[in-house]
Amino acid sequence: MQIIFRTAPVYFWMFTIWCISKVFQCIYKQEKTVWELIWDQSLIYFDEYNLFVDGILIISSISTFWLLAMYSIFDFTQKPAFIRKYKVNPNTNEPPDHRKFIKVLVCSTFSGFFVARPAIILIYFGLKVRGIPDIRVLPNIQNVLITCFINDHLLDIVAYTVHRLLHHRLIYKHIHKKHHEYKSTIAVAGLHTHPLEQLFLGIMPLGLGYITLRCHIATAWIHILSSVINSTITHSGYHLPFLGSPAFHDYHHVKFDCNYSILGLMDRIFRTDKAYRNSIYERRDIVLMSFESTRELYPDVNDKVL
Ligand SMILES: [Zn+2]
Numbered sequence: 520m521q522i523i524f525r526t527a528p529v530y531f532w533m534f535t536i537w538c539i540s541k542v543f544q545c546i547y548k549q550e551k552t553v554w555e556l557i558w559d560q561s562l563i564y565f566d567e568y569n570l571f572v573d574g575i576l577i578i579s580s581i582s583t584f585w586l587l588a589m590y591s592i593f594d595f596t597q598k599p600a601f602i603r604k605y606k607v608n609p610n611t612n613e614p615p616d617h618r619k620f621i622k623v624l625v626c627s628t629f630s631g632f633f634v635a636r637p638a639i640i641l642i643y644f645g646l647k648v649r650g651i652p653d654i655r656v657l658p659n660i661q662n663v664l665i666t667c668f669i670n671d672h673l674l675d676i677v678a679y680t681v682h683r684l685l686h687h688r689l690i691y692k693h694i695h696k697k698h699h700e701y702k703s704t705i706a707v708a709g710l711h712t713h714p715l716e717q718l719f720l721g722i723m724p725l726g727l728g729y730i731t732l733r734c735h736i737a738t739a740w741i742h743i744l745s746s747v748i749n750s751t752i753t754h755s756g757y758h759l760p761f762l763g764s765p766a767f768h769d770y771h772h773v774k775f776d777c778n779y780s781i782l783g784l785m786d787r788i789f790r791t792d793k794a795y796r797n798s799i800y801e802r803r804d805i806v807l808m809s810f811e812s813t814r815e816l817y818p819d820v821n822d823k824v825l
């Protein structure tokens with residue numbers, strides 16, 4: 520099920536927040552939910568272009584900032600103590616190299632302006648050619664969830680193809696090697712990419728999905744938010760309860776020539792997850808539904824992680 524619904528925990532929490540806003544709408548007898556009111560206000564101040572381009576940049580920057588801040592506090596302070604047991608690869612990056620950390624932040628901010636922004640503008644015009652759905656009407660929740668689900672699978676096909684190409688011996692050392700400097704990942708590792716990788720593996724596959732499906736701008740906002748959250752969790756180095764598992768992509772950083780996709784489905788089809796399926800990482804690739812860590816549930820065999 521993980522290979523189809525790997526991103527489901529994030530959507531589950533988003534759906535829960537939406538349900539809570541619905542309850543408040545009923546309690547206070549409002550005509551609209553808080554999200555619809557925020558959207559209406561946004562329409563007063565921003566046009567379609569700003570909503571798409573700046574909206575996506577603001578949402579991805581703010582969500583990255585807060586998640587990065589939380590995981591980095593865990594890494595640099597080694598506190599709170601109870602979080603340590605959720606570390607995927609204990610005794611690594613404790614604490615992380617702070618110079619490298621700052622360098623990654625500076626480089627990713629720089630490529631945000633000079634790579635991400637122009638690429639998102641290009642996607643906007645691609646979407647405009649396809650026809651952007653009326654921004655005055657918000658899509659319903661079923662439409663948003665189904666579009667995001669299809670988008671995740673389209674993204675997986677493109678991202679798997681691009682990622683395998685980036686591992687080609689003639690290309691790897693020029694672009695993707697930078698991302699693999701983190702063998703044991705921390706949250707900031709997700710941002711540690713060459714600008715071309717950010718463009719072709721990070722942004723363009725998302726854009727192709729939005730253009731193909733003629734995504735509503737609000738749906739693109741939600742999808743980009745879920746993608747940022749999933750990418751940060753995947754690289755965080757922590758397997759926290761009730762959130763998605765980082766095991767699948769963590770194994771890619773550890774073993775290098777397997778697990779290229781995001782969901783895992785493409786790796787299953789092309790059998791590039793063979794080694795992973797016999798490893799303890801696969802058994803630990805679950806959504807924790809209690810406060811026991813995966814290392815407590817599935818201890819290392821003879822102190823050795825296979
Ligand atoms: Zn790789």
Ligand SMILES: [Zn+2]
Pocket residue numbers: 698708709754768772
């Ligand atoms: Zn990675």
